Amino acid sequence: MDLAIVYSILDSSVRLTAPILLACLGGLYSERSGVFDIGIEGKMLFSAFAAGAVAWHSGSAWLGLGAAVLVGIAFSLLHGYASITQRGNQIISGVAINFLAAGLTALLGKAWYGQGGKTPQLANEARFTSLTLPGADAVKDVPFLGPLYSGIVSGHSILVYVAFFAVPFTWWVLFRTRFGLRLRAVGENPAAVDTAGISVVWLRYAGVTICGVFAGLAGAYLAIAQSANFAPNMSAGTGFIALAALIFAKWNPVGALGATFLFGFLQALAIPLQGAQIPGLGWQVPVQAITASPYILTVILLAGFIGKAIPPKAGGVAYVKER
């Protein structure tokens, strides 16, 4: 295959990995604290809508991003209130947020902008456009490494770099800081945290809030970096894929990078394969089969090709003192 095609697939992989990675890391903070968050998908959708709408009205990508993050946090706190304070069922709360997001964003979109639920198309100034990293043009013609740097590493929006930088940062937070130690502990044995004189409730709210920030970044990326507007249901299962990736990753940030890149790569692969012929048979590869492949892979991998993934032991369970 032409090297240029390989480069272009890898380039797309990076772009497509970013939102999954952001959502996956968000889920990691929440689930490590013991709160399962099936509502990431919905939060991304809400955030994407907020980003698209605010960026259009204000003309500023940064204000759009800020709105997305605030909306992400707001719905995380709602989830936190239901599942931490009220000790409700975390799955139900998450599913409710997903339904709410799918319906409400489309409804508000139609009511406010009358473009079939979409927010108006953004000018480039109101979006996060590609950045050219220093020296990218200079090294372009260096064989092999040149295109690797200028074509794949360089040329993405700032949110892509944030996503990839968040991996080592999350690792450092989890394993090298006091907050990380406590966060990991509260997802495993909240009673141990409580008896050590630390607030279980506060830690879990911190976990879900950080999750909201990441869901906000992921949503903003979809609407104002990858695209130039919000479209109904544009998250298209990214939040769920991120949760699946979190399981392959065994709730580890470095694993999350690998798992989400695999999904990003598969989605990237689908682009040039659409309409391609299967060599020798002359059949066209059905588009649906390609686009479905990441989901099929999810099922296959989850069915037992990843070894035993042990979730945080107290995950999904509200903490109640004895009695």
Add this chain to the structure above:
Amino acid sequence: MAEPAIELVGIDKRFGPVHANKDINLVVEDGTIHGIVGENGAGKSTLMSILYGFYHADKGEIKVAGKPVTIHTPNDAIAAGIGMVHQHFMLVENFTVLENVILGVEGGRLLKGGEDRARAQLKKLAEDYDLDVDPDALIEDLPVGLQQRVEILKALTRGAETLILDEPTGVLTPAEADHLFRILGQLKAQGKTIILITHKLREIMAITDRVSVMRRGEMVATLQTARTDPEEIAELMVGRRVLLEVDKGPAKPGAERLRVEGLTVVDEWGVARVDNVSFSVRDGEIVGIAGVSGNGQSELMEALSGIRKAKSGRIVLNGETIDPVHEADPAKMRQRGMGHVPEDRHHLGLVLPFEESENIILGYHRRDAYGKGFNLDPDLVRADARRMNEKFDVRPANEKLKTANFSGGNQQKIVLAREMDGEPAMLLVGQPTRGVDIGAIEFIHKQLIALRDRGKAVLLVSVELDEIRSLADRVLVMFAGRIVGEVPPETDEGDIGLLMAGVTQKEAAE
């Protein structure tokens, strides 16, 4: 004289309608080991949880070293020099020892400094007391005895002067318990104060200086241990005379009722939990299986009762050979006359939200006596439940009450009634008196011995060595899924303890 280490004045606590602590006064002298005994629900744990700041008393005052202190959270307790070793360890299992020790007292936003400091502290403590643990070991890889040591280290590194231990020996082998008591002795020698909550009178007699007895939320007495005896303490606990010794005549074993040959049971990861076990039980005898919890007793019981499929082996019951690999079926085992009192009555024995009459027939509900065909006639069921309640002294004798509202002892009597009422030829009994108060223990023991004397075979699994020794006619010891020895029940407790810790009889003889 020095101020008392801890003084509780007029502590009162209610949980809704339950009056858990009624105007409790307690003085714990500095540098002593002070025992607190009482039956389940007497309020011991509540009182200690109040002292540790886990619950908040409705009324009352806490004084530490003579000064009144306000303890609202465990942090306040730690600051006042109070540490607690909980019955269920408060450890994060996939953390290292070091991580568990620093949790909550990291000493800064980053972990590095705190870890180094704790490492040095642990080294010092290991030298001062007999408290050696590898700081980098994962908790889940450590045996329970060492996990408990980590809990003690946690308290000591936080500067505890008074250490509360809640039922510390429940999960330990006798040898580990002895080691713990030596450590407690050393701590006392260094001037620490220890509060020991337990229901084992033997431990109270062995290591405490003073003992306080609680009953139904009240503090009924505080005694000098040297000037009392187990009978007096038991009477104070229960409020009436109790028989501590089990009254039983010699067994008259008959024909073989159950034979187990080469039984192997593996867990979901393929690890052998029961490893090629063979033994037999005869009519008219109680065979006890001793062992520390988690050495395959549960899996053995589950395989014998048909709940769990075995990997290989053979079960012969009433002369009929059963293939435990393919024919595991609890209903069929019951039909063959095998009763089963499961180890964990909440998990396997009862449906707590059901009314009592439903639980007392569960598993036997297909009998025609309870209704024809598909029908279950509540009147017939309740009538039979009333009969069984009377026979087994279930209190309150109200078959319409939700099972969750019965005390532990009475819940156990419900299970026992269900499994014993049909006079099973063979009865499997797991932990018959776990979480059961002394009065009910006496009743349950009597029932089991009466069953034996009626010529039935009983297989008893218990982690309480005292119980095994006083009930069983033969004792099998299980360790790591194998039966490592058979001894008569009169055998010295220390010798059985060695077997329970995996030292074989041959090794012990050498």
